[in-house]
Amino acid sequence: MDSLAKNITEKKLFENARVFIAPMRTQDVVTLEGSVLGGSNMLPRSLRETPFLASKLFDAGTKKHDKKNLRESLAARGASLSFSAGGDRTYFSGSCLPEDLPFLLQIVEECLSTAVFQPAEISSTRERLLGRLKEQRTDTRTQASNELSRLLYDETHLNYAEKDAFQEKSLKSVTRAQLVDFRSSLGREGLVLAIVGDIDTATALRAVERTFGRLAKGTQTSVLKKKNTKAPMMQEKRISIAEKTNIDIFLGCVVPLTYESPEYLPLSVLTHMLGGSFAAHLMQTVRERDGLTYGIQSYLSDFGKDLEGSFRIWATFSPDLYERGVQTIRKEVKNFLSAGLTENALTQKKEERTGSYVIGLSTTGGLASLLHKIGREGKPLSYLDEYPRLIRALVVKDIRAAAPMINLDRLSLAVAGTFTK
Amino acid sequence: MAKTKTAIPGISFIKKLDTIREYKLEANGLRILLIPNASAPVAGCMVTYHVGSRNEAIGYTGATHMLEHLMFKGSKNFNKEKRSTIWHLLETKGALVNATTWFDRTNYYEVVPKEHLSLAIALEADRMRTARIREEDRQSEMTVVRNEFERGENEPMEALDKQLWAIAYQAHPYHHSTIGWRSDIEKVSIERLQQFYNDFYWPNNATVTIAGNFNEKEVLKLIAENFGVHPKAPHAFPDMYTQEPKQEGERRVIVKRTGANMVGIAHKIPDGNHPDIPALIVLDMVLSDGKTSRLYKALVDTAKVMDVTIYSYQLHDPGLFMTYATLTPGTLHELVEKRIKKVYAEVIEKGITARELAYAKRAVRVALGHRRDGIYATLSALNEDLATGVWERFVTLPQEINTVTVVDIKRVAKKYLVEDQSTVGWFVTTSH
Numbered sequence: 001m002d003s004l005a006k007n008i009t010e011k012k013l014f015e016n017a018r019v020f021i022a023p024m025r026t027q028d029v030v031t032l033e034g035s036v037l038g039g040s041n042m043l044p045r046s047l048r049e050t051p052f053l054a055s056k057l058f059d060a061g062t063k064k065h066d067k068k069n070l071r072e073s074l075a076a077r078g079a080s081l082s083f084s085a086g087g088d089r090t091y092f093s094g095s096c097l098p099e100d101l102p103f104l105l106q107i108v109e110e111c112l113s114t115a116v117f118q119p120a121e122i123s124s125t126r127e128r129l130l131g132r133l134k135e136q137r138t139d140t141r142t143q144a145s146n147e148l149s150r151l152l153y154d155e156t157h158l159n160y161a162e163k164d165a166f167q168e169k170s171l172k173s174v175t176r177a178q179l180v181d182f183r184s185s186l187g188r189e190g191l192v193l194a195i196v197g198d199i200d201t202a203t204a205l206r207a208v209e210r211t212f213g214r215l216a217k218g219t220q221t222s223v224l225k226k227k228n229t230k231a232p233m234m235q236e237k238r239i240s241i242a243e244k245t246n247i248d249i250f251l252g253c254v255v256p257l258t259y260e261s262p263e264y265l266p267l268s269v270l271t272h273m274l275g276g277s278f279a280a281h282l283m284q285t286v287r288e289r290d291g292l293t294y295g296i297q298s299y300l301s302d303f304g305k306d307l308e309g310s311f312r313i314w315a316t317f318s319p320d321l322y323e324r325g326v327q328t329i330r331k332e333v334k335n336f337l338s339a340g341l342t343e344n345a346l347t348q349k350k351e352e353r354t355g356s357y358v359i360g361l362s363t364t365g366g367l368a369s370l371l372h373k374i375g376r377e378g379k380p381l382s383y384l385d386e387y388p389r390l391i392r393a394l395v396v397k398d399i400r401a402a403a404p405m406i407n408l409d410r411l412s413l414a415v416a417g418t419f420t421k
Numbered sequence: 422m423a424k425t426k427t428a429i430p431g432i433s434f435i436k437k438l439d440t441i442r443e444y445k446l447e448a449n450g451l452r453i454l455l456i457p458n459a460s461a462p463v464a465g466c467m468v469t470y471h472v473g474s475r476n477e478a479i480g481y482t483g484a485t486h487m488l489e490h491l492m493f494k495g496s497k498n499f500n501k502e503k504r505s506t507i508w509h510l511l512e513t514k515g516a517l518v519n520a521t522t523w524f525d526r527t528n529y530y531e532v533v534p535k536e537h538l539s540l541a542i543a544l545e546a547d548r549m550r551t552a553r554i555r556e557e558d559r560q561s562e563m564t565v566v567r568n569e570f571e572r573g574e575n576e577p578m579e580a581l582d583k584q585l586w587a588i589a590y591q592a593h594p595y596h597h598s599t600i601g602w603r604s605d606i607e608k609v610s611i612e613r614l615q616q617f618y619n620d621f622y623w624p625n626n627a628t629v630t631i632a633g634n635f636n637e638k639e640v641l642k643l644i645a646e647n648f649g650v651h652p653k654a655p656h657a658f659p660d661m662y663t664q665e666p667k668q669e670g671e672r673r674v675i676v677k678r679t680g681a682n683m684v685g686i687a688h689k690i691p692d693g694n695h696p697d698i699p700a701l702i703v704l705d706m707v708l709s710d711g712k713t714s715r716l717y718k719a720l721v722d723t724a725k726v727m728d729v730t731i732y733s734y735q736l737h738d739p740g741l742f743m744t745y746a747t748l749t750p751g752t753l754h755e756l757v758e759k760r761i762k763k764v765y766a767e768v769i770e771k772g773i774t775a776r777e778l779a780y781a782k783r784a785v786r787v788a789l790g791h792r793r794d795g796i797y798a799t800l801s802a803l804n805e806d807l808a809t810g811v812w813e814r815f816v817t818l819p820q821e822i823n824t825v826t827v828v829d830i831k832r833v834a835k836k837y838l839v840e841d842q843s844t845v846g847w848f849v850t851t852s853h
Contacts, residue, residue, distance in 0.1 A: 026460065028786060028787065028789065029794045059712075075711055075713040076783065124723065128727045131681075131727045132727055135681040242852065245570075245572075246574065278512055279508035288561075291564040294572060295568075352514065359534065362460070363794050365795075366795070
C-alpha cells in the first residue's frame with residue numbers, strides 16, 4: 001500500500017502545537033478538526049459543567065464581533081464552525097470553501113481568545129442545555145449508559161457519570177466569571193490542528209501561523225489521573241422509564257489500561273472480533289441466529305491519556321425479550337472467549353480492519369479526525385502508515401493474552417426502559 | 422435519447438452529464454451510471470430498485486423494508502452453506518455494506534477497497550433474481566425488524582413524524598412510514614414478501630451506480646457478465662396510481678407519551694421534479710439552515726426551543742415541507758406553533774432579502790462539494806435523485822437553485838405555506 005503519510009505535512013509550531021495539512025483531491029471542501037488543552041478533567045467536580053457551557057457560547061459574541069456579526073460572517077461564506085468540551089481538551093471543528101480557510105481560522109482564534117459570554121446569552125444557552133438534560137431523563141440509551149459508568153467507577157473517578165440532578169445543579173451554578181476564567185486559561189499550548197481537503201499546504205500553514213500566533217500561550221496542563229477504587233463486581237441496575245417500547249442495555253467492566261498500553265491494540269481487535277461489525281460474533285449469534293435484537297455491539301470506551309476506561313456491550317431489546325437477550329449475551333461472550341479466538345478469525349479481522357481503514361480515510365472528515373487523534377495521543381505522523389502494519393503483525397497469542405481483561409464473572413449490567421415484570 | 426454502441430457487447434452508451442456517464446444493458450434494460458473519482462483507492466457499488474413503501478398497501482406495510490432485511494439471507498451463489506455471505510466475503514475485507522429503504526426506492530450498497538469491486542458487483546447481480554426469501558428467515562428477522570420499530574417508537578421525533586404523515590395523507594401510501602405498522606411487521610406472510618420480490622426485483626426496474634476508482638471498460642464488462650444473465654421482467658410493474666385527494670383545511674394530531682415536548686408543522690408541496698422545488702429548497706435554508714436562519718433566531722436564540730429543523734422532502738409524488746421544534750421546559754406548544762407560523766407569515770408578506778438569498782446559494786455550493794467528499798456521499802445523493810425518477814437532477818438541480826430569485830421565494834412561500842394545506846402535530850410529554 002502506498003504511504004498515506006507522504007502527502008501530509010506536519011509542522012510543530014509554538015509551544016508543543018502540532019499542525020497537520022493534508023491536501024486531497026476534493027473540490028470546494030475543506031475540513032478542519034482541532035483542539036486545545038483545557039476541559040472538565042482540569043476542574044473540581046462542582047465546576048465540570050463550565051467547559052460544556054463555555055463551548056456552546058464561544059461563537060455567541062467576541063470582543064471584536066457581536067453574535068449577529070460573527071454568525072452572519074460565517075453564513076456569508078457558507079462556513080460552519082462548532083465547539084465542544086471534552087475531558088482534557090476543548091474541541092473545534094468546521095468546514096469552508098478553500099478561499100475562506102484563513103477567515104475560518106481567524107474566527108476560531110477569536111472565539112477561543114476573546115469570547116465575551118454576555119449574560120443574556122449565558123441565560124438562554126443554559127436554559128436550552130437544562131432542557132436537554134431533562135430530555136435525557138427519558139432517553140433509555142443515555143440513562144443506561146450513564147448508569148453503567150456509575151456502577152463501574154468510584155465517584156471521584158474522571159469517568160464517573162454524574163447523576164442528572166447533580167449535573168443540573170452544576171450547570172445552574174456556573175457564573176460568567178468562571179466562564180471567562182476557563183476561556184482565559186485556553187491557549188496554543190498543546191494545540192492540535194488537522195486541515196484536510198482542497199487546500200495548498202504553504203497557504204494553509206501561513207494562515208495557521210499568522211492566526212494562532214496571536215493566541216495566548218495558555219495555562220492548562222494535563223492533570224494526574226486517579227485510579228479507579230471501585231472493585232469490579234457483577235451487579236445490575238434497572239432504570240424504569242414509562243411508556244418505552246424498547247429497552248437499552250449496557251454490560252461492561254473497567255479495563256486497567258490506557259491507550260498507551262501495549263495490550264490496548266490487541267484488546268481493541270478482540271473487542272471488534274466480538275462485536276464490532278455485522279460479521280462479528282455477537283451480531284451473528286444474538287441477532288442473525290436468534291433474532292433477539294436489531295443491534296448489538298462491543299467497544300472500548302472512555303480511555304484517555306493516563307486514563308483507564310471500560311469494555312462495553314450495548315444492545316437493544318423488546319421488553320419481553322431482554323432477559324433472554326442478556327443471558328444469551330453472557331453465554332456468547334463466554335463461548336467466544338473460549339472458542340472464538342482462532343487464527344482464521346483473527347486473519348479475517350486483520351483484513352477487515354486494514355480495509356476499512358483505507359475506506360475511512362477516503363473522506364476529508366475521516367482523515368482529519370484520524371490526524372487529530374494522532375496529534376492528541378502524541379503519536380508520530382508515521383503512525384498513519386504504521387497502524388495497518390501493527391494490525392497485520394498481531395498473532396493469536398496477543399489476542400488470547402488480552403482476553404482475561406474482560407472479566408466475565410464481574411460484568412456489570414445497566415438497563416433502562418419499561419419493564420413488563 | 423440516441424444510443425450508441427460501446428466496446429462492451431450488449432451495453433449502449435446513453436449520455437454523459439457532468440462527470441456521470443449513463444449506459445444501458447440492452448438485453449434486460451438495466452440502467453448503469455458511472456461516476457469516476459480517483460482521489461482514493463476506493464470504489465462503491467449501489468443498486469437502486471425503484472420500489473419503496475409507496476408500493477405497499479394495508480396488510481403489508483413495511484414489506485419493502487422487511488424484504489430488504491431478507492435480501493441479506495443469501496442467494497444462489499452467495500450463502501451461508503458456501504460460507505460466502507456478503508458479510509463473510511465483503512465486510513471481512515473492510516467494506517462498508519448495508520441497505521436502506523425509503524418511500525420511493527430501496528438500495529443495496531458496498532463501498533470497498535477498489536480491488537474488491539468485482540465481488541460486490543457479482544454479489545448484487547446474484548441476489549437481484551436468486552435471493553432466498555424463506556419463512557425460517559422471516560421468523561427470526563421479524564423480531565429484529567420489530568425491535569428496529571420499537572427503537573424508533575422510543576424517540577418522540579419519530580413517533581410524531583409517523584403521525585404527521587399518517588394524518589397529512591389519507592389515500593396515498595405516504596400515509597404509512599417505511600418501517601410499517603407493528604401488526605404488519607409481525608404478520609406479513611412469506612408469500613406476500615416473495616410476491617413483492619418477484620413483482621419488483623428485476624433489472625429493468627433497477628439502476629446500478631458505480632462510483633470511485635475503477636476502470637470503466639472493466640466495470641462495464643463485469644456488469645454485462647453478471648447482470649446480463651437475468652432477463653427483463655416478464656410482466657409490467659404494478660402501477661401505484663392512487664393520488665392524494667385535495668386537502669381542505671388544517672388537520673391536527675396529538676401524541677401523548679414520555680419524552681420531550683415537540684411541535685411539528687407539515688405543508689403539502691409538489692413532487693421532487695416540479696419547477697417550484699429549487700425555490701422551496703432555498704426557502705428551507707433561509708428558514709432553518711444554521712444560526713442565522715429565521716427560525717433559529719426566533720426560537721432557539723430566545724430559548725423557546727432547543728432545536729428547530731426543516732425537512733423539505735423531494736419525492737416521486739407530492740411530499741411535505743415539515744418544520745420540527747423541541748421545546749424547552751416550561752414553553753407552551755401554542756406559543757411555538759404561533760411563532761413558527763409568524764415566521765412563515767413574514768416571508769409570505771415581505772419575502773426575503775437579497776443577502777439571505779446569497780447566503781443560501783453559498784451554502785448550496787458548500788453542500789455540493791460535500792456530495793463528492795467520499796464515495797458513499799456521492800452514491801447516496803445520486804440515489805435520492807434516481808428515486809424521484811430523474812437522476813439528471815443531481816447535476817441540474819444546483820444550476821436551477823442558482824437561478825432562484827427573491828421573488829420566487831415569496832411566491833412559493835405564499836403558494837405552499839398555507840393553513841388549509843397544513844397538518845399540525847404536538848408531542849405532549851406525560852413525564853414531568
